[in-house]
Amino acid sequence: MSSLLADPAQEVQLIRNADDRAANYLRQIGYRRVFPSDESLAGLAAFDEALPEHGKDPAEGLALLDEKGSPATVATNDPRYFGFVIGAALPAAAAAERLMLSWDQSASLFLGSPVAAKIEKVAANWILEVLDLPRESAVGFGTSATACTLACIAAARRSILARHGWNIDDEGLIGAPEVEVVLCETAHITVKKALRILGFGMKRVHIVPADAYGRLDPSKLPALNDRTILCLQAGEVNTGEFDDFQQIIPRAKAAGAWVHVDGAFGLWARASSYAHLTSGIEQADSWTTDGHKWLNTPYDCAMSICRDPNALAGAMNSDAVYSSASPYAQKNLTLEFSRRARGIPVWAALRSLGKTGVAEMVERHCLLARQIAEGLTEAGYTVLNRVVINQVLARAADDEETKAVVKAAQESGEAWFGASIWNGKAAFRISVSSWRTHELHAERLITLMRAIRRLEVRIRP
Structure with a gap:
């Protein structure tokens, strides 16, 4: 079958198929792993194919994208993503x-x-x-x-x-x-x-x-x-x-x-x-x-x-x-x-939020960052910054433990944040910037970090 769709009805059907798959992906936000599993990453091998001599069915390509590609995404639009400052796409903007x-x-x-x-x-x-x-x-x-x-x-x-x-x-x-x-x-x-x-x-x-x-x-x-x-x-x-x-x-x-x-x-x-x-x-x-x-x-x-x-x-x-x-x-x-x-x-x-909506989102994220900082301190981590807005910079007892904590959190699939260096020492950086992130997600992160600190979540150097 040619990859070119001459029939407008076929084009619309393909787009609707994509919309359905996208909607299904969105329904899984908050439930999927924040970072893909090893199995999902291995599934990306499905894309290792030769350039086709003749065009393939676009619906088949869309299915491949969804079935092998979607599981290997980083859920940056998930409320438990605290990595690089990447906000989840607002529904109005998307x-x-x-x-x-x-x-x-x-x-x-x-x-x-x-x-x-x-x-x-x-x-x-x-x-x-x-x-x-x-x-x-x-x-x-x-x-x-x-x-x-x-x-x-x-x-x-x-x-x-x-x-x-x-x-x-x-x-x-x-x-x-x-x-x-x-x-x-x-x-x-x-x-x-x-x-x-x-x-x-x-x-x-x-x-x-x-x-x-x-x-x-x-x-x-x-x-x-x-x-x-x-x-x-x-x-x-x-x-x-x-x-x-x-x-x-x-x-x-x-x-x-x-x-x-x-x-x-x-x-x-x-x-x-x-x-x-x-x-x-x-x-x-x-x-x-x-x-x-x-x-x-x-x-x-x-x-x-x-x-x-x-x-x-x-x-x-x-x-x-x-x-x-x-x-x-x-x-x-x-x-x-x-x-x-x-x-x-x-x-x-901007039209969907208005001035008050933008202000509310920014202020909520700053409050959540302070909540996370307080929770990390109570769990035994050292918070390195004053937490003036939405960034929390912290570390564990030493460089080795700090790196292990980051790895354990990322491998858990329950949250994602990244490593950093501050004053020559290992640290980790937690950013709050998603419109989806609320107090319960901050508490889930704190609970995870407590568990890692108590070695309830496995730490592998």
């Missing part, structure tokens, strides 16, 4: 994406998809409102913090060089005035990756020591000038801490520096009663944040936000004689020319 995929739009510019252009514009305005950032800013909906950070840093460098009379678009970088980057030693790897891609050699980046909480130490900040890009953090990946924006950003702006804030998940604190942690952040020049973290949109969805729309639009412009658009079309604000409308799930998530 449903919007499902319809969006049926539309199959090229969401680069208005002519490719009027509906995408309109909704993404509304979503951009809502993002600026809920995060209380300068309303004149441009918002580009990209794939990830890496891509969006790269866009913002590229805009920063281009703007700085233009102020010094250098046209990077025409002249490139050879012979250009040097642009210095300053960032904290705890900066996220995606920031460093973006800098490497853009040609900022890490040996030439000025690394500032962190304080005891993982924040950039203002007393160690070097002299800044109008050729400096200063990268700050809203939500350090281990401790969840925030740089002192009120003290640091005015110093940077007085020197003429460009300030970029990596707020992949921490920026969402600004939409809640924890907004005080972000005081002064609105004075920066650019920000990045993810939708698939604390807003709970489907993966992959991120945002580059730039105070000066022309700076981002100039750096990312991809107009061509056959495809010109507004300077602020999404293809001119993001790395991707060919793109899907990632702003639509953002719109759906």
Whole structure:
């Protein structure tokens, strides 16, 4: 049977089959293993087949995906997933994406998809409102913090060089005035990756020591000038801490520096009663944040936000004689020319939650993180951070036991969180970011950790 379905009825039947299988998967959330079993992982061998000479039945391929693929998924949309900061997809956002995929739009510019252009514009305005950032800013909906950070840093460098009379678009970088980057030693790897891609050699980046909480130490900040890009953090990946924006950003702006804030998940604190942690952040020049973290949109969805729309639009412009658009079309604000409308799930998530819903979700997760921290302490673990938002950083008695605890928890299938390193010692990091996660799930995690500590769950070094 050909893989091409000429009959519309067959196409609809296949999509309905996929919907039924997806619904069945969703019904198992909370009951399946959070990380797949060895048996399920072994089942992935079913995909080791030669490229078919002739097309196979799409329904057969769908069955293979579900029957062998679904059991081998990591249940990141499960309330017991506490690993990397990945929020479960909100029903409204997931449903919007499902319809969006049926539309199959090229969401680069208005002519490719009027509906995408309109909704993404509304979503951009809502993002600026809920995060209380300068309303004149441009918002580009990209794939990830890496891509969006790269866009913002590229805009920063281009703007700085233009102020010094250098046209990077025409002249490139050879012979250009040097642009210095300053960032904290705890900066996220995606920031460093973006800098490497853009040609900022890490040996030439000025690394500032962190304080005891993982924040950039203002007393160690070097002299800044109008050729400096200063990268700050809203939500350090281990401790969840925030740089002192009120003290640091005015110093940077007085020197003429460009300030970029990596707020992949921490920026969402600004939409809640924890907004005080972000005081002064609105004075920066650019920000990045993810939708698939604390807003709970489907993966992959991120945002580059730039105070000066022309700076981002100039750096990312991809107009061509056959495809010109507004300077602020999404293809001119993001790395991707060919793109899907990632702003639509953002719109759906914000519309379904509203301001109060976003605040409630963020605040609940922060309270649950403190509940987990207290439970871990009572169980004999050492909590290493102040638990200012949704991150809990902890360890057992020593490195060996800490690593064994992480392994036991992951192998149990009852929860998942990851290992980390803090101050040169083994640790584990528990992140609370799923809309599905509530108090009972925090208690289940604490119960599991108590059992592991008492060796009721087997620990294998």
